[in-house]
Amino acid sequence: MSGTRRRSAFTRGLVRSPSEGTPRVEDDLRRAILSGDEPPGTLIPIEAVARFFGVSQIPVREALKVLQGEGLVEHVPHVGYSVSKMSFAEFRELYDVRQALEAAAMRAAVARAAPAHDDAVRSAYQEMDAAVAHGDVRAYHVASRSFHRALITPSGMERMVHMYDSAWNMTEPAQPMARVPETLRGGLHDDHLPMMAAFLARDAEALVAHAATHYARLREAIDTFAGDPDVFR
Incomplete structure (x- = not known):
């Protein structure tokens, strides 16, 4: 272009x-x-x-x-x-940042979560399900972010959540979910169900473990477009 x-x-x-x-x-x-x-x-x-x-x-x-x-x-x-156009190494590093911040916030969130927070997590998951059913990648992208955000919002750690949002924002222009193969997107979505179950069960260690599995799959997914010159320097 x-x-x-x-x-x-x-x-x-x-x-x-x-x-x-x-x-x-x-x-x-x-x-x-x-x-x-x-x-x-x-x-x-x-x-x-x-x-x-x-x-x-x-x-x-x-x-x-x-x-x-x-x-x-x-x-x-x-x-x-x-x-902004970053290198792939910089882009991938932001996922490491997100995982570290998310894990810390999840532990605090599980300890402080209330029924209203459970409703927010369920609602975001349902929105992802609907997006998958309709093949709407953009809607899935938005709902996925809402889901992850809902898992850490109860933490009350405003500065950490702000840093988390900033790290996520920097990857948004690339719209990674739109570039990931559909087969891998399906696996990424499958990861969300056990994450939700662990949150609802107030099992912080299980939640962090399932999130780690999810981030490993995320890294595999973004590796598929690592050489795209339209996205990375």
């Missing part, structure tokens, strides 16, 4: 949130990047984005600097801003 096509594609994919006051440039740019509609490396044309929001280039640049700090955007002198 040429740089010109990527420039126009980015602005076509933007959606402006309803707002009575100042446009929510930062939030809407983040949402566009996390949606996966614009792949890693997509150029972000500041002038066109400013016109879209009806603002000067200043708030757009400020928003892009914030997103750069979050690892979602990168800046190359004399080229401009683009959706």
Whole structure:
């Protein structure tokens, strides 16, 4: 895909949130990047984005600097801003980070979980099941994240959960579940049932063990597109 096509594609994919006051440039740019509609490396044309929001280039640049700090955007002198494109080693490392944070938060979550948290886990699992039944990869991607998030939210460890979200966000532009072979996606989904059962049984060690099996399968899955130049440097 040429740089010109990527420039126009980015602005076509933007959606402006309803707002009575100042446009929510930062939030809407983040949402566009996390949606996966614009792949890693997509150029972000500041002038066109400013016109879209009806603002000067200043708030757009400020928003892009914030997103750069979050690892979602990168800046190359004399080229401009683009959706971050990392190496496969960096990408894979984020899964190691997620597993470590998730394991710690899961143990605390199981100890503090209440019936409402059980309902959230069941609901997210049902959404994944529905997405699988309809062959909706994007819906599955969203529901899978909701499921994992529901397993750690009861921990009350806000800083750790924030770091977990940040690590997950940095892999979102690649939309990994859309690139994983369907046969492997099925195995990944199968892992979620024993994870849910362990959470509902308040068995922290079993939950962490099943999660470790899941992450091993995740690494196998992402290895299948390790050489994709559209995703990685």
